Amino acid sequence: MRKIVLAGNPNVGKSLLFSRITRTGAATANYAGTTVALDVGRFIFRDEDYELVDGPGIYSLEGFSEADASALRIIGEVDPAAGGVIVDVIDATNLERNLGLTLQLISTGKPMIVCLNFWDETKHRGVAIDVPALERLLGLPVIPTSALDGSGVAELVAALSAARPSPLKLEPAALETEYRWRLIGEIVGEAQRLEHRHHRFLERLSDFTLHPVGGPLSAAIVLVSTLLFVRFLGEGLVNEVLEPLYSRVYAPFVAGFARRLPWEFLSSLLVGRGTDPLGSFGVLTSGIYIALVLVLPYFFSFYLVFGFLEDFGYLPRLAVVLDKMFHRLGLHGYSSIPVMLGLGCKVPALMSTRMLGSERERTLTIALILMSAPCLPQTSMIISLGMNYGVNTVLAVFASLLAIAFLTNLAINAMMRGESSEFFTELPAYRVPKAGLFARKLGRRIAEYFAEVLPMIAVGILVLNVLDALGVIAFITEAIKGPVKALLGLPPEIAPIMILGFLRKDVSIALLAPLGLSSGQFVVASVFLALYTPCVAAFFTLARESGIASMLKVVLLVLAAAILGSSALHGIFAIFGA
Amino acid sequence: MLGKGREVEEECVGDSLDLTSLRDGESGRVVGLRGGREALEKLQAMGIGIGAVVAKKSSAARRGPIVIEKGRTQVALGYGIAKGILVEPIG
Numbered sequence: 001m002r003k004i005v006l007a008g009n010p011n012v013g014k015s016l017l018f019s020r021i022t023r024t025g026a027a028t029a030n031y032a033g034t035t036v037a038l039d040v041g042r043f044i045f046r047d048e049d050y051e052l053v054d055g056p057g058i059y060s061l062e063g064f065s066e067a068d069a070s071a072l073r074i075i076g077e078v079d080p081a082a083g084g085v086i087v088d089v090i091d092a093t094n095l096e097r098n099l100g101l102t103l104q105l106i107s108t109g110k111p112m113i114v115c116l117n118f119w120d121e122t123k124h125r126g127v128a129i130d131v132p133a134l135e136r137l138l139g140l141p142v143i144p145t146s147a148l149d150g151s152g153v154a155e156l157v158a159a160l161s162a163a164r165p166s167p168l169k170l171e172p173a174a175l176e177t178e179y180r181w182r183l184i185g186e187i188v189g190e191a192q193r194l195e196h197r198h199h200r201f202l203e204r205l206s207d208f209t210l211h212p213v214g215g216p217l218s219a220a221i222v223l224v225s226t227l228l229f230v231r232f233l234g235e236g237l238v239n240e241v242l243e244p245l246y247s248r249v250y251a252p253f254v255a256g257f258a259r260r261l262p263w264e265f266l267s268s269l270l271v272g273r274g275t276d277p278l279g280s281f282g283v284l285t286s287g288i289y290i291a292l293v294l295v296l297p298y299f300f301s302f303y304l305v306f307g308f309l310e311d312f313g314y315l316p317r318l319a320v321v322l323d324k325m326f327h328r329l330g331l332h333g334y335s336s337i338p339v340m341l342g343l344g345c346k347v348p349a350l351m352s353t354r355m356l357g358s359e360r361e362r363t364l365t366i367a368l369i370l371m372s373a374p375c376l377p378q379t380s381m382i383i384s385l386g387m388n389y390g391v392n393t394v395l396a397v398f399a400s401l402l403a404i405a406f407l408t409n410l411a412i413n414a415m416m417r418g419e420s421s422e423f424f425t426e427l428p429a430y431r432v433p434k435a436g437l438f439a440r441k442l443g444r445r446i447a448e449y450f451a452e453v454l455p456m457i458a459v460g461i462l463v464l465n466v467l468d469a470l471g472v473i474a475f476i477t478e479a480i481k482g483p484v485k486a487l488l489g490l491p492p493e494i495a496p497i498m499i500l501g502f503l504r505k506d507v508s509i510a511l512l513a514p515l516g517l518s519s520g521q522f523v524v525a526s527v528f529l530a531l532y533t534p535c536v537a538a539f540f541t542l543a544r545e546s547g548i549a550s551m552l553k554v555v556l557l558v559l560a561a562a563i564l565g566s567s568a569l570h571g572i573f574a575i576f577g578a
Numbered sequence: 579m580l581g582k583g584r585e586v587e588e589e590c591v592g593d594s595l596d597l598t599s600l601r602d603g604e605s606g607r608v609v610g611l612r613g614g615r616e617a618l619e620k621l622q623a624m625g626i627g628i629g630a631v632v633a634k635k636s637s638a639a640r641r642g643p644i645v646i647e648k649g650r651t652q653v654a655l656g657y658g659i660a661k662g663i664l665v666e667p668i669g
Contacts, residue, residue: 059623064616097625097651125650177622178629194650206652212639320643320654332656333643357616422656423643424620 001042001049003082004160005074007105008089009098010057011428013117015039016147016437017089018054021157025444026054027348028437029310030428031337033057033355036067038074045157056355061104067354078110085111085163087156092116092144093125093429095192099184102138107170111163112140115156119144125429126195134191139166148434202430209314210427215321222314230301234380237297246277246293254284269461278513287457290381290510291450298380302344303445311433311441315340316425323423329406330413332423335365342369344376344445346538350545357421362546363554367412370538370558371405373398374530377453377506382526385509389519397526404531404565408557452537453504460503464496473499487567488524489574491515498532505535520573524566531562595667597634597644597660605633606665613662621663624653631668 006014010032018026022041027034039054055074056067063069078084088105090098095116105112114134122129135142141162145152199207208214254271261267272282277289309315315337323333335356342349349369353362374382386394467473473496481492488494493515501508508529517525533555534542543551594609608630611618626632626648635645635652644660646653655663 059620062619062623064620094650096649100623100625127650177627181625181627181630184625207635210636210638210645210654212637212642215638316654320638320645323638323656324640324642333654421614422617422659423654424617424656424659425654426624427645427652427654 001051002160003051003053003078003084004087005078005084006052006054006087006089007071007075007101008057009059009091009094009101009426011426012057012089012091012094012098013147014054014057014089017087017115017117017145017153017156018052020147020150020153022052025440028441029315030313030431031310031316032426032428033067033334033337033352036352036354038070043157045160050160058101060101061108065355065357075105075108080111080165085113085160087115087160088112089115089117092119092122092129093127095127095129096184096188099187100180103170103180103183106138106140106166106168109165111165113156113159113163114138114140114142116142116144117147119152120146120149121429121431124197124200126197128193128195130191130193134187137187137191139168140164148431148437202432206317206427206430209317210320215317219318219321222309222318226305226309229305230298231383233301233304234298234383237300238293238384242293242297246289250288251275251277251285269458269465272461276514278510281461281511283454283458283461286507286510287454287461290507291453291457294384294510295377295380295453295506296446296449298383299376299449300442300446302376303442306340306344307438307441307445308433311431311438313428313430316427319425320423320427329364329368329409330416331361331364331368332421334423334425335361335368338365339368339372342375343373343379345449346370346375346534347541350538350541353545358418360416360418361421363416363550364409364412366542366546366554367409367557368405370534370554371408371531371561372402373405374401375505375535375538377449377504378509378530381506381509382530385513386522386526389522393519393523396523397530400523400527400565400569401530404527404561407565408561412557453506456504456536457507460500460507463503464500467499468496487563487570488528489570490517490521490525490528494525497529501529501535502533502539503536505529520570524570524573527569528562528566531565532559534558594664597632597646597655597663597665598637598657600634600665600667602634602636605631605668607631607668608663609666610664611662612664613659617659617662621659624648624651626653626663632663632665 006018008014015026015028015035018039018041022043024041026039035054035056041052043050043052053074055071058068058071061072063072075086078086086105088102131142131144141159143152143156143159145156209218258267258271270282270284272280272285274280277285280286319333319336322336326333326335338349338352341352346369350366353365356362356365382397383394386397477492477495480495484490484492484494497508497511500511509526512525542554600606608626608628611621630648633647635647637644641657643654643656
């Protein structure tokens with residue numbers, strides 16, 4: 001099997017090409033650093049078996065972050081004797097800058113082909129590249145492609161058999177930056193013509209979103225309209241479509257089905273007890289109700305907007321605007337991208353911290369990811385239940401979380417000395433997302449959510465039933481009754497909820513419904529359940545990303561912040577009588 | 579102040595400006611670079627080395643990041659990095 005490695009600068013569309021060639025779904029978005037891990041896929045072309053590896057983008061053969069290191073490793077592993085090939089992916093609208101890495105790759109002496117990606121965009125951006133001239137100058141096959149619509153991809157795969165080491169003999173001096181850029185200047189001068197063209201609408205928009213006044217203004221507009229959109233679409237889907245479907249069609253059907261179940265244990269696992277969809281606690285009743293009726297609509301609405309912003313290229317510009325605020329926390333603006341991903345799910349957010357440079361930055365960012373806001377399923381449940389108390393209660397939950405996260409980060413920042421590195425990122429051109437690609441990405445996210453949510457709820461209910469039968473729950477409830485009452489002002493029934501909350505965070509909030517909490521108690525309980533521990537999936541991701549020791553440190557820190565923060569909230573509510 | 583690694587001084591020319599004091603929309607030729615190893619390496623890997631011509635697009639308020647354009651590439655740089663890029667204004 002021949003091993004093919006995609007190498008190139010960040011955000012040149014490597015992952016998109018990977019998806020096109022292997023027909024799998026690698027995560028793609030319009031910002032530098034979307035890919036932090038290796039994607040490996042296989043394909044067969046003309047009876048030959050290929051392995052395709054897609055790694056993080058790099059600017060040079062020198063690595064600074066963990067993501068850089070994994071990209072350099074796969075390039076180093078390309079073995080010419082075993083038919084290995086480097087596919088150097090270049091953003092055709094940015095030829096000059098991309099050739100820096102190309103010359104370095106050529107100097108490795110490995111067989112290569114060059115892929116001029118985003119070819120369809122060159123025309124309206126006033127870039128004309130003479131492909132035969134470039135082939136001659138580099139001594140390598142050069143294939144124009146457009147991974148966004150898939151054109152040229154077949155030709156690229158066919159050209160793999162023509163891969164060869166470039167005959168360009170680069171003296172060691174050629175790798176000295178100044179000489180290298182002079183050489184690139186000569187190549188570009190011969191193979192590329194730039195036309196002067198007027199600024200297009202998207203370029204004006206880009207300038208506006210970076211302007212000292214326009215930037216914060218557009219960030220505020222984007223934020224508010226995202227919240228409003230997610231709320232109204234999510235709420236509309238719940239109230240107008242899914243809730244009626246559940247109560248009129250699905251619930252009667254399941255109730256009839258349950259009556260025919262012979263085995264009581266099975267029926268309590270599947271449909272639970274009683275008819276309240278939140279209180280009954282069966283996989284087919286509460287499980288479906290939480291996952292499908294209460295969470296899915298918000299999940300869908302959030303990723304609809306977020307996916308658009310990602311593919312459009314807004315996130316790095318928002319990072320520029322937020323840079324100043326993140327500096328107060330000892331970070332720079334690029335950390336805002338993992339934090340924003342964490343509004344959806346903590347797992348990809350934690351993984352994306354690999355694009356950050358230092359250990360310190362990663363720890364600070366991880367604390368922010370885990371603390372600044374709950375994941376989307378939990379957020380949906382807080383909104384669904386909290387709105388029964390009124391919008392102020394919901395706002396109080398999120399404001400408290402933000403305050404606790406800021407204070408904790410300030411504390412970590414003071415403890416972990418050292419300067420944070422500086423903001424440094426390329427700003428990709430705005431691109432209007434392609435509908436098909438966009439829909440597939442949304443579909444994949446929803447599928448991943450379902451792959452986890454229903455099995456986890458089933459496991460959770462099983463675990464709770466077993467612990468209940470063994471008397472463990474009664475024991476824990478008795479043990480934490482005093483401290484929970486004194487510190488948080490919550491009833492002892494919170495004990496089983498804490499256990500389930502480790503498995504599914506959204507379900508833990510749902511379990512608060514039958515407790516009849518006051519609005520103040522609901523805020524304290526939501527804040528506590530959002531913080532006290534990451535869910536099991538995030539827990540293992542954290543262990544893998546930062547090692548057991550440092551994972552335990554972060555988890556203990558977050559737990560301490562949860563106890564302190566929610567006790568303080570309880571105190572505030574007790575004093576002001578909420 | 580620029581990330582990890584030792585401080586490096588590439589070349590320094592007497593009466594040149596740094597990028598932060600260039601006006602928005604103005605262009606300049608890079609005549610000196612100073613800063614941490616990582617920042618310098620990354621700048622040069624993007625083609626922003628001695629002799630390169632860059633245009634300043636915008637600067638965020640209160641020592642926020644600075645956006646520059648080199649060819650068709652736009653890069654956002656932290657204030658500290660921009661402070662280490664010495665330029666001679668053009669035109």
